[in-house]
Amino acid sequence: MTVTPELDDRFRSAAAGEGLLDVAFDAVESPIGPLLVATTARGVCRVAFTTDPEAHLDALARAFGPRVLRAGTAVESVRRQLDEYFAGARRDFDVDVDTRPLPSFARRVLAELARVPFGETTTYGTLAARAEAPRAARAVGSVMNRNPIAIVLPCHRVVGADGSLTGYAGGLDVKERLLRLEGVLL
């Protein structure tokens, strides 16, 4: 017997509303393709480029707990802010992030990354220095590569010392589009 969409929505909203979830997630459409957005009680824990949210469920459960459920109402604020960002109507995200499961070095680097403002770029080396690990540019690169909260934590604003785009989990063309959107590349 198929669970009707109304009944399904009602349960998912109630689960999120009663604060019973370790992680709430939903798929979010964007001009750069479908995104998976996930939140915990502490903040956003995932913004990922994917057409297949299912592939992220196990990793989310391992990192935050097994009560992982799709619940659109819980990610509504992030969805709205992303929409505004892509529409050119928002420069900063007004959300907390949850990076608890990450090693302390990665958390420190991501905290520095969060300070890189809209419309500016920085380099791996500079970010390493700010995270008090001046020789760790390569390690910073790998943290960027695995950034669990794309766009909100703006790893697209980090480029090579020679200004090259180097790499991006969502693809270099996406990195370029985001930087154009922010007016960096003309």
Add this chain to the structure above:
Amino acid sequence: MGDVPQLPPFERFYRDHGSAVLAFLRRRLPRETADDVFQETFLRALRAYDRLEHGEHLRAWVLTIAGRLVIDQRRRTRPTSHDLPEVAWEDGRPAYAQLEHLAAALPPTERAAVVLRYGYDLDYDDIGGALGSSAEAARQAASAGVRRLRREGIA
């Protein structure tokens, strides 16, 4: 651990068992009540979920939660022979309707037990819950009812 299945993310658990739980509830409760109890079943499952240690027997586990809620629900409503819940079957024909003309000849408790057993296909635990008696008393009432129907040449 080895061959014991891991606890899946709740999303997958809910998708794998949601339909079965809803079908289970709709066979036992009026539709609107079944939908409410469906939600309550999975909210309870969610509250207990992170205490489960592995992913074995999850279907049985969630049906047990649903079954307890069905009993609670029946205790609350206490259907009597005059007050049977509407049960819409998938083919639109309530099965108990076929029994009504038979069971009308019985005293109230026996009639309720016969209809719940053979019309609703409830087990005796559930019937006992519905009648506010034990499972054994429910079984005796149903079989006394069937004997009476035979004696009177109705069934």
